[in-house]
Amino acid sequence: MHFLSEVLERTETDKKSADPVAFVMDVLLPEATVHALGAVHSISLDKAKEMYMRGTEFDxxxxxxxxxxxxxxxxxxxxxxxxxxxxxxxxxxxxxxxxxxx
Known part of the structure; x- marks a missing residue:
């Protein structure tokens, strides 16, 4: 979370949320998770996003x-x-x- 908070501070955009915690949790964390899934599983970002949206799968x-x-x-x-x-x-x-x- 500390890293994502630093990213938020460096972000120069007019779309910054009034609530920095909500912005980190709703925007930056999911984006970071999608990129991590893509890297770990060696898949495209589109496939990683699909995987993220499906959520955890249990057998x-x-x-x-x-x-x-x-x-x-x-x-x-x-x-x-x-x-x-x-x-x-x-x-x-x-x-x-x-x-x-x-």
Whole structure:
């Protein structure tokens, strides 16, 4: 964040936000993240931006593991909702029509 704040200070533009934190978080940080994704994965900036916009991708084993960890720390009513969600999620992954729509 310190580096991005310095970039903001050096920026000579009339589009500077009145809120420097918002400008760093909403403009500079996403831009820096896209450039980092492009460099790390050796992809174009357009592909890096698409990757950034999609967000983090989790596979089914990671989601299942998270569900199991949550179940051990929550009360019964939220646990029932989580069980229902996990059941529906597993059914969706087994459904060919659902997978085609992805």
């Amino acid at each position: 089914s084993s990671e989601i299942t593991q998270l569900g199991e960890q949550l179940q051990s720390h929550i009360s019964s009513k939220p646990r029932q909702k989580l069980d229902s969600f996990l059941s529906n999620y597993k059914k969706a992954l087994e459904c060919e029509e659902f997978l085609r729509r992805l």
